[in-house]
Amino acid sequence: MEATSKRSSHLCHENGDWMSHLPENLWDVPLHNLSLPGSHDAMTYCLDKNSDVSVNESKLLQVIDKCMPCIIRPIIMKWSITQDILREILKWLQTHPQEVVILACRNFDGLTKELHHHLISCIKKIFHSKLCPKDVVPTLRNMWTYRYQVIISYEDVTEVMNHRELWPAIPYWWGNKTAARDLIQYLERMKKNGRPDCFFVAGINLTSDLEYILAHPFGSVKKMALSSLPYLKLWIKKQYPGPKRECINIIAGDFIGNYDFVNDVIELNKKIIPPLHYDGNETELKDVS
Incomplete structure (x- = not known):
């Protein structure tokens, strides 16, 4: 645990200003056409000992929870992480004024x-003037000009319509x-169907179903994720950011401080050559093999 913690801290320090270090010819490219590292575990909801299993879980899991909560809930709890970090994000942004974060509120x-x-x-209240309205083209140059640093994706259509600071839900390829x-x-398969026009996430996080959990009672999401990262790392390095049909945007995973995940995703931006000027309409990027 201590070694992992030190590794994550080093990674955060190493890449803390990566957006401001991008070449100037990428400053006018919308963020949804760049390659962005994302975390799936940053603000995950966690069950406590008195919580019911979510209705999103399988029917079998819900039945077992009703019949044997003292058995199933301690197992489920091992596979979740709770972090309330909005104010910590704000503090970080205040010390990294040219960095942008995208937060997805869902489920x-x-x-x-x-x-x-x-x-x-x-x-x-927390982010105030740092919130980027959804009618702004989210290029780095625009974000820096207006001092926007936070994009909030919100999975409720009514609330998105009522608040210009809330962006539509970001599709997540899960x-x-x-x-x-x-x-x-x-x-x-999802790439062949074509990427969305705006932000979207390609999730490289594995999911434990009931069968897997019961077969690995001493396992955890962390062990599951870390064992798969070397294999998934090879897939990441083959990807291209941009607006084309099979391009990626945000790549998100669990425990992203391991195996140079963040570096690999950021490096993908070197594969694109943007136009010299961006007029606010569709941007055409060229892939570099």
Whole structure:
């Protein structure tokens, strides 16, 4: 644990200003046409000992939870991480004024209208003028000019319509696979169908189903993720950012401080040659083999 912590801290320091270090000819390219590293585990909701299993889980898992909560919940808890880090993000942004973060708010199980308003109010209060409105073309040059540093993706259509600071939900290519090879096959199928026009995430996170959890009672999401990273690393290095059909944008995974994940994703931006000027319309990027 200590070694992993030191590695993550070093990685954060090493790449803390990576956006400001991008070449100037990328400053006018929309962020959704760049390659961005993302974390799937940064703000994951976690069960406590008194929580019910989410309705998003399988019916079998819900039944077992009702019948044997003292058995199933301690196992499920090992596969979750809870972090309330909005204010920590703000502190980090204040010391990295040219960096931009994209936060995705989703999976609002049981969230009432009042709670939505409370959450949005907290987001606005914490980030305030750093929030980028959705009518702004999110290039680095624009973000720096207006001192925007935060893009909030919100998975509620009504709230997005009511608040210009909230961006539509970002599509997440979630393979729901327990094996890295199966996950890559899923991602390649999604690429052939064509990328979305704006932000989207290619998730390289594996998912533990009930069968996997019961077969690995002493396992964890971390062990599962770390064992797959070397294989997934090879897939990442073959990707290209940009607006073309099979290009990627955000690549997100669990425990991204390992195996140079962040460096590999950032390096993909060297594969694109943008136009010298961007007029706010569709940007055409060329891939460099």
